[in-house]
Amino acid sequence: MKLLITGGAGFIGSHLCDKYTQEGHSVICLDNFMSGNLVNVRHLLDYRNFKLIKGDIRDFDLLERLMRDVEVVFNLAAQIHVDRSSVEPRLTYDINVMGTQNILEVARLHDVRKVIHASTSEVYGSSLYYPMDEKHPLNAPHPYGASKIAADRMCYAYIQTYGMNIAIARLFNVFGPRQRDIGYGGVISIFTRRVLSGMPPMIYGDGKQTRDYTYIDDAVKAYDLILKHDEPITEPVNFGSGKEVSIIDLADKIIDYCGKTGDVKPVHVASRQGEVKRLIADASRARQLLGWQPKYKLDKGLREFVQWYRNYGFEERIKIE
Numbered sequence: 001m002k003l004l005i006t007g008g009a010g011f012i013g014s015h016l017c018d019k020y021t022q023e024g025h026s027v028i029c030l031d032n033f034m035s036g037n038l039v040n041v042r043h044l045l046d047y048r049n050f051k052l053i054k055g056d057i058r059d060f061d062l063l064e065r066l067m068r069d070v071e072v073v074f075n076l077a078a079q080i081h082v083d084r085s086s087v088e089p090r091l092t093y094d095i096n097v098m099g100t101q102n103i104l105e106v107a108r109l110h111d112v113r114k115v116i117h118a119s120t121s122e123v124y125g126s127s128l129y130y131p132m133d134e135k136h137p138l139n140a141p142h143p144y145g146a147s148k149i150a151a152d153r154m155c156y157a158y159i160q161t162y163g164m165n166i167a168i169a170r171l172f173n174v175f176g177p178r179q180r181d182i183g184y185g186g187v188i189s190i191f192t193r194r195v196l197s198g199m200p201p202m203i204y205g206d207g208k209q210t211r212d213y214t215y216i217d218d219a220v221k222a223y224d225l226i227l228k229h230d231e232p233i234t235e236p237v238n239f240g241s242g243k244e245v246s247i248i249d250l251a252d253k254i255i256d257y258c259g260k261t262g263d264v265k266p267v268h269v270a271s272r273q274g275e276v277k278r279l280i281a282d283a284s285r286a287r288q289l290l291g292w293q294p295k296y297k298l299d300k301g302l303r304e305f306v307q308w309y310r311n312y313g314f315e316e317r318i319k320i321e
């Protein structure tokens with residue numbers, strides 16, 4: 001198969017690049033290196049079936065050229081950070097909404113067989129009921145979530161209007177190797193970096209806010225099951241463990257796995273405006289439709305992640321200018 005993976009030099013996208021390049025598919029990795037890292041994909045540059053393109057999903061003409069005989073697009077390119085979306089809402093909407101519109105439109109023009117779009121649990125906002133299924137209202141209180149809602153609805157409209165095969169994957173917080181704290185980051189990478197450096201994790205508010213974490217291997221499996229599913233998947237699908245963990249418990253676990261118990265203690269700072277209080281997945285649709293079941297327990301994933309961070313997390317980020 002010929003695949004285009006946008007955001008392929010990022011955390012999740014690079015794991016997809018690994019899998020499909022090593023399986024022998026022809027992979028085009030498109031990334032503008034806004035948060036992507038050459039370190040994540042440089043080992044793939046020796047493969048003849050892997051092509052790295054520095055470019056932007058906001059560049060329609062580039063997409064037209066790249067997608068001419070592409071069969072499947074994984075659309076992961078995005079400005080993904082909630083805090084950054086409040087500081088730079090326009091950039092966030094430009095990439096996440098208009099960039100996705102470009103992908104969908106070029107996919108339509110070139111009869112791309114399948115588009116797999118990376119949505120997120122952040123579209124839901126705080127849980128109105130638990131666990132959250134795909135019918136939960138879309139109440140995201142921040143520009144990142146709003147941009148992802150818009151992109152989801154665009155995918156849905158392309159499915160309904162043109163009969164396109166577009167799958168909308170809503171993963172709950174993903175973590176694992178290659179997720180680095182680069183100023184903005186996932187909470188697990190931010191805490192791990194701080195604790196390994198002997199600094200306390202900073203907790204917004206009381207730390208009782210909860211999230212549902214998915215290890216990267218389970219996330220890759222989710223995308224792969226969607227890829228291999230023969231029938232079109234016309235409704236969004238949640239992927240999450242169905243287990244919530246509070247930020248305060250998460251901080252304690254990370255301190256423990258970093259071997260810093262007694263040395264480092266979390267500190268509390270003012271809560272963040274618009275922060276989602278609880279997120280817990282109901283992933284029944286993923287289980288019934290695709291047979292997806294997360295294999296990694298949070299503690300096993302955290303231990304492996306801390307080990308990875310010790311070895312590689314502090315490596316210099318390489319951007320292509």
Ligand SMILES: NC(=O)c1ccc[n+]([C@@H]2O[C@H](COP(=O)([O-])OP(=O)(O)OC[C@H]3O[C@@H](n4cnc5c(N)ncnc54)[C@H](O)[C@@H]3O)[C@@H](O)[C@H]2O)c1
Pocket residue numbers: 006007008009010011012013030031032033034035036037055056057058075076077078079080095099118119120121170171172173174175186
């Ligand atoms: N990490 C999570 O917990 C999580 C959960 C659910 C959904 N997602 C979604 O998965 C996708 C990947 O997230 P990630 O965690 O790997 O983040 P990431 O920031 O590591 O990856 C995003 C990649 O997109 C690239 N990019 C940004 N704007 C671009 C543009 N205009 N053109 C081309 N490339 C661009 C970045 O450089 C980066 O490499 C995102 O769409 C995100 O919304 C992530």
